Amino acid sequence: EAWRPGDDDERRGATGPVRVRVPAKVNLHLGVGPLRRDGYHELNTVYHAISIYDELTARRGDTLTLTMEGEGTGELALDDSNLVIRAAHALAGYAGVMPHARLHLRKQIPLAGGLAGGSADAAATLVACDALWGTGLSRDELAGIAADLGSDVPFLIHGGTALGTGRGEAISPVLARPTSWHWVVAIADGGLSTPQAYRELDRLRETGAAGPALGSTDALLGALRQRDPRVLARTLGNDLQDAALSLRPSLATTLKAGEAAGALAGIVSGSGPTCVFLTADAADAERVAAELAAAEVCRQVRTAHGPVHGARIT
Template identity: 55%
Template structure:
């Protein structure tokens, strides 16, 4: 039996600027995505129906029913192709669940790439991106990888060239945070403050730092409009952020909607030192060292086609 394996990366948001709440319930964003070397593997195997199983450290936190985004992705791909297809998807989880690193979106992107190959559809990347945009705001970037600026809901992407590698440590908090809940808390905080929410703008200094490989400037320019809301819901994350700063992190930020915290390091050794130190905190379930940017998912066959 043939199968296709796809390795798909996590992301960190180095800029997440959130505009006013729109009538459709979304926010206009400026979202600078950066793919990092924390990977899930999605294996698509021949089957009569579309099903999923999950293995790995975070497996017990991932649904295996219709709520799984990888299942939704495979079904959307089959519908786009206009035929009935089957695949059993095996997700090997390494990306934290509900951690602000787009683990579910990564699995959806992996499913699109794997099933497109398994089913012999040969759909172009542009078609996969269109399907990805309908699945969720982060799925298109999970399909793209690298570094990119996202606008609209985050799904309208412009690739950003970078110089060299940036080194990161990630502190994974116990439990997760609901993205919807964090956005709602952000809206409540803004409403109670009674201030007009500005239209989100790209930080040109941050983009220049990414383009030139300037880690010091990038660390100083990291920003996340959802961070205050995440800290309101999970105040203990402030201790994690402070611990990383005390160990010389160039920048410290809540990743996306949290609760994972991201720390920009000076080099690979510093990233590993940060991870080792953060792992000892009572506010940290696990800590990871990584680098970025890394490319998006690419398929590989584990046996010859039939």
């Protein structure tokens, strides 16, 4: 029998606020296969969660409301096109409860940056509302709802480092001895549209202007096991990078500047325009970040480490 928040008999769910922290992701390997009939591309990817976070707080309410602060939130619609609102409705529909909550989002992950910020917020909403409403879904059930919200959303529930297949929604964890990788993140001015980046890759491939496809993740997975950033640096790759560079040629300057600043390797993150640079260690990341900031080739430079946990109650 469906339990509803606000029923007289409130046995389930949190009474105080539920706060969830959710990371950004980068793709260490983003292999893009052919365009499928459903409009998605078949992917062969290795996701990696890094220490740049959004935070979502859920409180009891009489309707569903969302307020936001931070990175670029002025541009975000507060209607049903917002992934947070859609995630709350999807969970409530699945669990048979009313979608009533007061949600507040603090954003640090840039919008449309290729770091899956919107997907992260959807993942955080599922985890937060599940606790607030006491719906008690398993991680697998949440991942199922997550997949309908976006290809990256299941990964942001899991976090860590994981293989993604299908359209990116089928996740299996990569088991490796604990190692931290140290990154410098170059955040660009403005965003890039993910569908547009995929379309540009299709166009480049049709005209023979795209580089060879990456293919298997084997080399990258082997490199992760070796725990040597110099080895990992040689295996990073992103099939969407040519598309992002074609749409935003200035990213080539950003990538060159990061390598000139001493990064081991730099790649465009997901569909861009954020560029991420692997460095030897935490101290090196600080040095590279300072030099990259001085080069003035992007809006903001941050350091981050990974892997970190997926969406979690704090």
